[in-house]
Amino acid sequence: MSHNSFGRLFQVTTFGESHGPLIGGVVDGCPPRIALGESDIQPWLDRRRPGQSRFASQRQEPDRVRIVSGVFEGVTTGTPIGLLIDNVDARSKDYSDIQDKFRPGHADYTYIAKYGLRDHRGGGRQSARETAMRVAAGAIARKVLGAEVSVRGAVIRIGEIAADPARWDWAEVERNPFFAADAGVVGRWEELLDGVRKAGSSIGAVIEVRASGVPAGWGAPVYGKLDADIAQAMMSINAVKGVEIGAGFGAAALRGEQNADRMRAGNDGRPVFLSNHAGGILGGISTGQELVVRFAVKPTSSILTPVETVDRQGRDTEIVTKGRHDPCVGIRAVPVGEAMLACVLADHMLRHRAQCG
């Protein structure tokens, strides 16, 4: 029951801190005979990498992944896949002045409350740097899922400005620095983020991740529900404060007639749903429709505005968090959210196969 593992049959364990020599991960339970190389993982890491636009941290990390076990002659062997990424551009001096002060919104105080000490360099284990390993594991999960299952995400809201779902275009996502699926919102977000960045401030966002090609039947009733595991996965991402599936919080305002996804006979014997308020999951089990997941990311807690806080000695003080931070950490959460959904799906694919053949 490791605190640092995720998944049951497709299990990901990570280790490493922001300013240690490296971060690492172990993917256990991966089926054998899947073609896998570093070039299958690197492109996904590159999408998450900082330093690629003025709207992300300027830390320069090549995030070059090495596969150190579990792959032989280009295919998985069924044994644990060890993954290592060196920390290259860790500047510990940036953090030396915050050694004794608790940054509001960060886990500085809670780590001390729990463990009595913490690795304060760059947030240590709390750093979002750990999410690089999630993205690497997610790349492997995609290989397990195969080409039929596609997992994609986009930012749908930054601050008060929402993308227009009617203009959704997946191709647009890779063309702008916001992972926006709506070309029309890009200019407005640029303007918003430039203002936020110049003010030394930060802002929150909402991300939507969808999976298509998931067959009906994955998941389980009661506690092993697919949506429950997705909720856990998304809420485990740094700075996430909310998760919803399908109609989500909006379902609370609906009548039963509005919410029910009507079914009609399909050509292949399987039903066709006339809507997708369920977000592809009923009773914890996939319906065969597209999975639709949204999660909310709070504004980066590292800001240049001085904020009241206390120090380790319990005295009142103020703090300004210098360093190289994302003005909207929600943007780079897109590849992370995709990766987590891919991992949950790979896990449930194996779990379903175990019980139901």
Added chain:
Amino acid sequence: MSHNSFGRLFQVTTFGESHGPLIGGVVDGCPPRIALGESDIQPWLDRRRPGQSRFASQRQEPDRVRIVSGVFEGVTTGTPIGLLIDNVDARSKDYSDIQDKFRPGHADYTYIAKYGLRDHRGGGRQSARETAMRVAAGAIARKVLGAEVSVRGAVIRIGEIAADPARWDWAEVERNPFFAADAGVVGRWEELLDGVRKAGSSIGAVIEVRASGVPAGWGAPVYGKLDADIAQAMMSINAVKGVEIGAGFGAAALRGEQNADRMRAGNDGRPVFLSNHAGGILGGISTGQELVVRFAVKPTSSILTPVETVDRQGRDTEIVTKGRHDPCVGIRAVPVGEAMLACVLADHMLRHRAQCG
């Protein structure tokens, strides 16, 4: 990795279907020497029990719990606590006409897609009847947590009508059939629900559950996060489509300065937070503030309006779901949400004690 277990050290396993002879649960890992009797559990079950107002299912279930193991001479022994509740008022005939049709919004189709068969009587294992066991387990979790920790919930929205947080009064919650903390909203909800009920319809709701008295330090980084486990717990409740902590989805619209919970030195050496956007959790670990969790419940899928669907033979048809259903299943989700939060907290209390002493 049972699909039907929840928690790691304080672990709850449930079994049983809506129309079988009984539903059961096993609570394992409970500390020894805790005073426990059926009278500690029954009041919580009575709160969840159907048939108590016209706004809930008219099924008459006494929900009388029996402790069949793990307690000796009035105290827990440290061995697994077996719990049984007989199913008394199961009317299988009510369900006979839906044996072959998939009820939209229910898990009928997904169970068939997964298992190739299902116990269609009253929803079988998908029935919300299973939540009685969650409430029973939650009552034990409360005993483990002790008197310092208090877990309470309320409905804060039904349909479009929200309670006023400014008029929040915990004492009010037990005085109305909606678990409303705002006396002013009760009349409006009565009117709304009477309309819904008479129309044979149903409606969604939002529930807020809070825990006070939780010390700083419970939880864990990365995957064993307290909020990740809470999200999983809440999303595992029937009909829940969204979960949020603290500012939740609202955090996406905030700036870093707004979201940061400023800290001041407290009298006891511990910091005092000047706000609680974090909802009592930072970096997956409790801050010592009140935990604030909200979840959205979709409208009951069983409605009297005919809805298009298909049958097991893949043919188009319609269905009307008769039976004794809650017009707003979100109302009775309050004690269930409280119970799940209590279980997560008891689990993390033990997990924290294990690692940190």
Added chain:
Amino acid sequence: MSHNSFGRLFQVTTFGESHGPLIGGVVDGCPPRIALGESDIQPWLDRRRPGQSRFASQRQEPDRVRIVSGVFEGVTTGTPIGLLIDNVDARSKDYSDIQDKFRPGHADYTYIAKYGLRDHRGGGRQSARETAMRVAAGAIARKVLGAEVSVRGAVIRIGEIAADPARWDWAEVERNPFFAADAGVVGRWEELLDGVRKAGSSIGAVIEVRASGVPAGWGAPVYGKLDADIAQAMMSINAVKGVEIGAGFGAAALRGEQNADRMRAGNDGRPVFLSNHAGGILGGISTGQELVVRFAVKPTSSILTPVETVDRQGRDTEIVTKGRHDPCVGIRAVPVGEAMLACVLADHMLRHRAQCG
């Protein structure tokens, strides 16, 4: 990580004490659509039942199992299978005089050391009565494994008297009260056990359990080894003090040439092994040969000879354990050992299918 659960995908959880109202079990993860009824389980329970010969406890327990969930219209549904057996012939008064004394060889002292209290009636949770649930779960595991896999056991030694492996006859096992596969040893064991019984003493035994029909490939390397899980399973049975696979402790005396199981090409493309020192497992994975497991059971600790001990107040005293005890508890361990092996195999069958399809 319940202390009272066994298995990962085919998971068995038990609860209940010797002198409570009942003992119960939950089997989770069972594949759906397997024909199952109480009559599939009862015969296995009847083999373990006390009171059937003068060489077993005279407690009269019908051990009538009830399936209370997870089966619908005669087949498993994929949901947890709840099992209950009422305790009928519990005579708590038999145990009242040992309430305050620790019985040497029993877990009385260790339960107190751990929990600070214990249910002393009939050993409470430590009672071998719990093994009835293992046998019931094992019966379900056999159904999961199917007819190709056969799990059988026999007593091969009682005290100093060993059965002759050269005269092994499975048919003989059901014809004598010792589960002996060697007809020639039965008379000698009768004589030995009559002496032990009349002396108010007890004696140890060695049991061998074998599984045939297990395909090559079940198990996993390193920590999820098939033999490691078998060792855990057998050592978890009450009174077991040793476990070995294949040549077992005898392997320590062999040379590499002697121990190597030579292989020849078989007719079906799979190798034929010329011996089975491995006991059917290499590197934690099944070879396709017969699995051969042995375990040692200590003599029943309940004896009529007065034994020096201490009481709960820490004072020297003596104890005589009256009651209805098995003079050789190893005999009734045969169906339990079979059941545990069947459970481990069913679990690994599902685990293998999950990862390798």
Added chain:
Amino acid sequence: MSHNSFGRLFQVTTFGESHGPLIGGVVDGCPPRIALGESDIQPWLDRRRPGQSRFASQRQEPDRVRIVSGVFEGVTTGTPIGLLIDNVDARSKDYSDIQDKFRPGHADYTYIAKYGLRDHRGGGRQSARETAMRVAAGAIARKVLGAEVSVRGAVIRIGEIAADPARWDWAEVERNPFFAADAGVVGRWEELLDGVRKAGSSIGAVIEVRASGVPAGWGAPVYGKLDADIAQAMMSINAVKGVEIGAGFGAAALRGEQNADRMRAGNDGRPVFLSNHAGGILGGISTGQELVVRFAVKPTSSILTPVETVDRQGRDTEIVTKGRHDPCVGIRAVPVGEAMLACVLADHMLRHRAQCG
């Protein structure tokens, strides 16, 4: 439920193959604020290291461990401890001729049967090289257990020649290349092993590991038994075929009066046991006596004698396993067995603290 993880709260996960770039491990759940550096681990690795006498493999591996996470300023932080050991002296060419043949006694065939492929270089994941990580984890477990708990082991039998328990001297263990606690047996084992080595053969052994200072109360009833977890741990070590606790298989030959460990009142209120047939565990829970565990190791399967086998194409052939092998792999199993016992104890220490405070 990783196949490559061990332990529940003190959890060890390993990865890496014999001839990959490195082997790695992650220790999760370690309590914070424990002084730990590489120099605490390296001496234990040095004891297991090959190439130190003519009775061990001549592979020259410095086995230099690096701690890459979880330790900050010389103490554990409570986050996962990453451990890496580079593979330095891997000679893949030694193994090229066995690429297509199954070595009897090795897991070559079973890996192929399971996964359809294998990393044949040096045994890949099946290699005993993985046990270096167990030893490293065990060194951390010792720090968790503290100075009161001492875990030590010795070889007690090689082939037919047993050490004399009456001459047991722990100090002797570090003075000879066999981890023998009996100085009198060393010369005879030298002679035996020289003969075995010159014949290109190998031989089995029995190891005894003991833990002193374990308080009464660790462990759990039924499935989470301390002895069951020890059995699993030991059986998971490469080449182990049997495990026993206390009197072990010898208990089968005892009468109840002989086996009962009589108790007398001790000076500190705790009982003193007059013997230790139980090996320090009753009902799955520690008694406060010394834990006594023995396990049997089969002869190294890599021998120079040609042995009949088949190849991957299913054809009859012969094999001679050249390379640098231990003539008695049981010798170097001593530090591994100690490490596994230390890990099980650290895990149960935390598990006990979780439930019982």
